[in-house]
Amino acid sequence: xxxxxxxxxxxxxxxxxxxxxxxxxxxxxxxxxxxxxxxxxxxxxxxxxxxxxxxxxxxxxxxxxxxxxxxxxxxxxxxxxxxxxxxxxxxxxxxxxxxxxxxxxxxxxxxxxxxxxxxxxxxxxxxxxxxxxxxxxxxxxxxxxxxxxxxxxxxxxxxxxxxxxxxxxxxxxxxxxxxxxxxxxxxxxxxxxxxxxxxxxxxxxxxxxxxxxxxxxxxxxxxxxxxxxxxxxxxxxxxxxxxxxxxxxxxxxxxxxxxxxxxxxxxxxxxxxxxxxxxxxxxxxxxxxxxx
Amino acid sequence: xxxxxxxxxxxxxxxxxxxxxxxxxxxxxxxxxxxxxxxxxxxxxxxxxxxxxxxxxxxxxxxxxxxxxxxxxxxxxxxxxxxxxxxxxxxxxxxxxxxxxxxxxxxxxxxxxxxxxxxxxxxxxxxxxxxxxxxxxxxxxxxxxxxxxxxxxxxxxxxxxxxxxxxxxxxxxxxxxxxxxxxxxxxxxxxxxxxxxxxxxxxxxxxxxxxxxxxxxxxxxxxxxxxxxxxxxxxxxxxxxxxxxxxxxxxxxxxxxxxxxxxxxxxxxxxxxxxxxxxxxxxxxxxxxxxxxxxxxxxxxxxxxxxxxxxxxxxxxxxxxxxxxxxxxxxxxxxxxxxxxxxxxxxxxxxxxxxxxxxxxxxxxxxxxxxxxxxxxxxxxxxxxxxxxxxxxxxxxxxxxxxxxxxxxxxxxxxxxxxxxxxxxxxxxxxxxxxxxxxxxxxxxxxxxxxxxxxxxxxxxxxxxxxxxxxxxxxxxxxxxxxxxxxxxxxxxxxxxxxxxxxxxxxxxxxxxxxxxxxxxxxxxxxxxxxxxxxxxxxxxxxxxxxxxxxxxxxxxxxxxxxxxxxxxxxxxxxxxxxxxxxxxxxxxxxxxxxxxxxxxxxxxxxxxxxxxxxxxxxxxxxxxxxxxxxxxxxxxxxxxxxxxxxxxxxxxxxxxxxxx
Numbered sequence: 042x043x044x045x046x047x048x049x050x051x052x053x054x055x056x057x058x059x060x061x062x063x064x065x066x067x068x069x070x071x072x073x074x075x076x077x078x079x080x081x082x083x084x085x086x087x088x089x090x091x092x093x094x095x096x097x098x099x100x101x102x103x104x105x106x107x108x109x110x111x112x113x114x115x116x117x118x119x120x121x122x123x124x125x126x127x128x129x130x131x132x133x134x135x136x137x138x139x140x141x142x143x144x145x146x147x148x149x150x151x152x153x154x155x156x157x158x159x160x161x162x163x164x165x166x167x168x169x170x171x172x173x174x175x176x177x178x179x180x181x182x183x184x185x186x187x188x189x190x191x192x193x194x195x196x197x198x199x200x201x202x203x204x205x206x207x208x209x210x211x212x213x214x215x216x217x218x219x220x221x222x223x224x225x226x227x228x229x230x231x232x233x234x235x236x237x238x239x240x241x242x243x244x245x246x247x248x249x250x251x252x253x254x255x256x257x258x259x260x261x262x263x264x265x266x267x268x269x270x271x272x273x274x275x276x277x278x279x280x281x282x283x284x285x286x287x288x289x290x291x292x293x294x295x296x297x298x299x300x301x302x303x304x305x306x307x308x309x310x311x312x313x314x315x316x317x318x319x320x321x322x323x324x325x326x327x328x329x330x331x332x333x
Numbered sequence: 334x335x336x337x338x339x340x341x342x343x344x345x346x347x348x349x350x351x352x353x354x355x356x357x358x359x360x361x362x363x364x365x366x367x368x369x370x371x372x373x374x375x376x377x378x379x380x381x382x383x384x385x386x387x388x389x390x391x392x393x394x395x396x397x398x399x400x401x402x403x404x405x406x407x408x409x410x411x412x413x414x415x416x417x418x419x420x421x422x423x424x425x426x427x428x429x430x431x432x433x434x435x436x437x438x439x440x441x442x443x444x445x446x447x448x449x450x451x452x453x454x455x456x457x458x459x460x461x462x463x464x465x466x467x468x469x470x471x472x473x474x475x476x477x478x479x480x481x482x483x484x485x486x487x488x489x490x491x492x493x494x495x496x497x498x499x500x501x502x503x504x505x506x507x508x509x510x511x512x513x514x515x516x517x518x519x520x521x522x523x524x525x526x527x528x529x530x531x532x533x534x535x536x537x538x539x540x541x542x543x544x545x546x547x548x549x550x551x552x553x554x555x556x557x558x559x560x561x562x563x564x565x566x567x568x569x570x571x572x573x574x575x576x577x578x579x580x581x582x583x584x585x586x587x588x589x590x591x592x593x594x595x596x597x598x599x600x601x602x603x604x605x606x607x608x609x610x611x612x613x614x615x616x617x618x619x620x621x622x623x624x625x626x627x628x629x630x631x632x633x634x635x636x637x638x639x640x641x642x643x644x645x646x647x648x649x650x651x652x653x654x655x656x657x658x659x660x661x662x663x664x665x666x667x668x669x670x671x672x673x674x675x676x677x678x679x680x681x682x683x684x685x686x687x688x689x690x691x692x693x694x695x696x697x698x699x700x701x702x703x704x705x706x707x708x709x710x711x712x713x714x715x716x717x718x719x720x721x722x723x724x725x726x727x728x729x730x731x732x733x734x735x736x737x738x739x740x741x742x743x744x745x746x747x748x749x750x751x752x753x754x755x756x757x758x759x760x761x762x763x764x765x766x767x768x769x770x771x772x773x774x775x776x777x778x779x780x781x782x783x784x785x786x787x788x789x790x791x792x793x794x795x796x797x798x799x800x801x802x803x804x805x806x807x808x809x810x811x812x813x814x815x816x817x818x819x820x821x822x823x824x825x826x827x828x829x830x831x832x833x834x835x836x837x838x839x840x841x842x843x844x845x846x847x848x849x850x851x852x853x854x855x856x857x858x859x860x861x862x863x864x865x866x867x868x869x870x871x872x873x874x875x876x877x878x879x880x881x882x883x884x885x886x887x888x889x890x891x892x893x894x895x896x897x898x899x900x901x902x903x904x905x906x907x908x909x910x911x912x913x914x915x916x917x918x919x920x921x922x923x924x925x926x927x928x929x930x931x932x933x934x935x936x937x938x939x940x941x942x943x944x945x946x947x948x949x950x951x952x953x954x955x956x957x958x959x960x961x962x963x964x965x966x967x968x969x970x971x972x973x974x975x976x977x978x979x980x981x982x983x984x985x986x987x988x989x990x991x992x993x994x
Binding site for chain 1: 796
């Protein structure tokens with residue numbers, strides 16, 4: 042199955058690890074992601090005021106180009122995203138375009154330099170949604186080569202993958218999509234209260250101390266509940282948690298945890314060693330060895 | 334030849350502001366059947382009514398049209414006036430030129446044209462109307478009250494004390510309802526049991542009231558004055574008359590069951606039990622879903638020890654039929670389930686409880702004997718948080734305000750401070766709605782005397798941390814997020830009505846939130862849209878005990894009004910069937926909202942007593958076999974003709990009558 046793939050800026054800059062692992066995992070499962078031609082930034086944040094459409098312009102431009110790539114490369118209408126924020130912003134813009142004819146008209150006027158209007162035919166899906174809804178958990182279990190038995194893994198959802206409700210990939214208050222995956226990998230999901238909290242997000246620019254405190258609370262809570270590892274799917278969450286626990290090392294007193302992408306854990310379980318950075322593979326080797 | 338009079342009302346400026354009244358009076362005179370037309374400022378005033386009476390006599394009118402407001406406002410006024418001048422009341426029609434015209438249009442020219450069209454068609458209709466007499470039927474001198482909570486109890490007592498028989502149907506094993514679960518009541522802090530149980534006892538000893546517990550109304554047919562009711566009475570397995578409440582059965586019963594109803598899962602009971610000591614009827618009951626002996630006597634430990642021989646493990650359900658003249662619906666409410674609130678733990682955090690659980694925990698008849706101990710480990714909570722508007726005023730859950738939570742939460746916090754004087758109580762609120770007599774004063778008392786901390790802001794999340802609950806909130810007055818530890822959290826979950834089943838049985842519409850729809854939100858708040866059926870308590874809308882009792886008394890009064898009549902007068906404007914063209918297709922039977930049509934081998938048959946004259950069947954009948962009296966096809970055609978041809982023909986062309994006002 043050939044599907045469209047929208048990487049977004051962060052994935053191509055700081056989350057290359059996620060891209061490498063995710064794409065390899067999908068390929069092993071029979072999905073060929075085709076990168077959208079001439080994609081641009083999704084817009085990074087989606088403003089909520091209703092009297093402007095400017096926040097959706099960049100996203101819709103990318104969606105137009107995605108449809109063009111779809112026709113040219115003859116792919117399915119599924120548009121894969123890896124980053125939580127891109128997933129959120131593209132879906133919000135797509136909803137606006139499809140549900141508000143006035144907004145759609147304005148957006149078309151803004152985007153008259155593109156060869157065609159957005160036709161609204163795309164199905165934007167996050168990596169995890171593709172695993173759950175297109176492939177199904179059973180297919181994932183079939184590919185598992187390494188046993189993660191006994192590995193206590195805390196999932197960290199963050200907020201944008203779950204909010205607002207209209208674009209959430211799962212129940213915002215009680216998500217299970219990552220836990221369900223972990224069970225298929227034979228890992229042991231850790232239920233801790235902060236898994237669907239916000240990491241502080243872009244406040245890292247303006248109020249970094251606040252974000253480091255949040256990261257500390259999240260990591261500490263996961264540790265308290267027995268986690269040995271945190272997995273996430275959002276590059277910004279990963280950065281904030283990683284950096285936050287470094288800055289609050291003294292207060293955490295050894296409770297710091299490795300922060301990985303979900304895709305990396307799946308790739309490890311699938312035995313896709315060339316999809317992983319050597320230090321990640323070594324880390325997981327050590328943990329599984331120790332635990333198992 | 335008909336002689337029709339037309340009377341046009343100005344309704345002050347309500348009509349005259351948008352309609353050129355003088356012009357329509359002049360023009361309607363051109364109608365061949367109109368022998369008299371005049372206008373007056375307020376036709377509904379006694380002067381106006383006199384004008385009508387005088388004109389009927391003077392001109393020998395055979396029918397009149399009053400062009401004014403909606404017939405639902407003043408048709409009876411004008412009918413009565415016409416009758417006193419010797420006219421048949423069914424020869425009176427109203428042309429609604431206010432609600433359907435002047436109020437919604439501001440172009441005088443167009444509104445005047447439209448008014449004339451409406452009036453012309455009403456004249457055509459009244460010319461074809463048959464003079465009719467009202468139909469009389471007898472009244473069953475008995476009232477059905479559905480629901481045995483405080484509203485049902487009050488309604489039953491009021492009707493019974495007026496000398497009429499009452500059938501009180503209650504789904505659970507005892508009457509008392511939600512109020513029986515409460516500890517104290519706001520704003521006076523009377524003990525709920527102390528003020529409720531005398532009323533329950535009064536119901537029990539009132540010879541006019543017959544109580545059916547464990548019973549549900551499953552079918553209602555007929556109409557005002559003559560309802561036929563079927564009640565399913567589920568087996569109690571204990572003879573109410575014989576049981577002397579000695580309690581020996583309970584001691585030997587081997588089945589321990591979670592008490593989900595009265596004590597809201599905070600404790601256990603046996604499979605044979607009494608809900609609470611003052612239950613009415615005062616008799617044990619067997620919970621068939623947990624008893625191992627029901628129907629088989631495989632276990633009959635209870636029957637063995639019962640000296641009164643009151644236990645019958647082979648008891649069967651009964652279907653009881655009753656004929657009643659009026660029905661009062663008071664089916665009450667449930668709490669919105671805390672299991673639906675994800676941010677507060679989906680009901681999985683043991684020490685996050687709902688408000689009725691808190692009532693049980695502080696009630697002297699509760700599982701802890703009135704000592705406040707938290708469910709998880711029995712510790713006395715030293716720090717407690719109350720969260721208001723849980724589910725209520727939340728578009729993801731209930732859009733409405735549940736009305737009672739601000740007050741009961743204040744009461745909870747106040748009672749908590751009495752039970753745990755060194756404890757700290759916080760209330761998180763959106764705003765305080767204390768609109769009731771002595772309510773605001775009570776809130777002040779709780780804040781000052783009770784030293785309860787009110788934090789204006791919502792709680793975003795509750796998290797278990799060790800044996801404490803961490804509450805994440807925001808104080809919207811200081812704008813600061815806050816994270817506070819508590820030992821226990823009480824959710825003021827909203828209230829949802831218990832109406833789905835009963836609304837189906839009675840065919841009463843529900844509003845968008847599931848409450849029973851009243852006939853008019855302001856002017857008929859206890860009447861249902863079906864005549865003879867009245868509403869009381871939370872089933873109609875969120876309300877506290879005070880308002881429930883007041884509404885119940887109002888509903889009882891409305892019921893007594895019917896029961897005390899010698900006969901019911903019914904409108905003769907009902908449907909009738911022309912047997913010959915009827916093809917027995919059954920469309921009418923399906924569509925009739927009042928179940929007033931039955932299919933017979935000879936064709937459809939209207940049950941006159943049940944027909945409300947809505948006309949749905951007449952409109953739907955594909956062969957035109959059903960006719961609504963005084964809405965004959967030829968009348969309707971003549972009305973359409975009036976609007977499309979006759980009225981426009983006497984109007985000046987648009988250019989000649991510009992708006993000169």
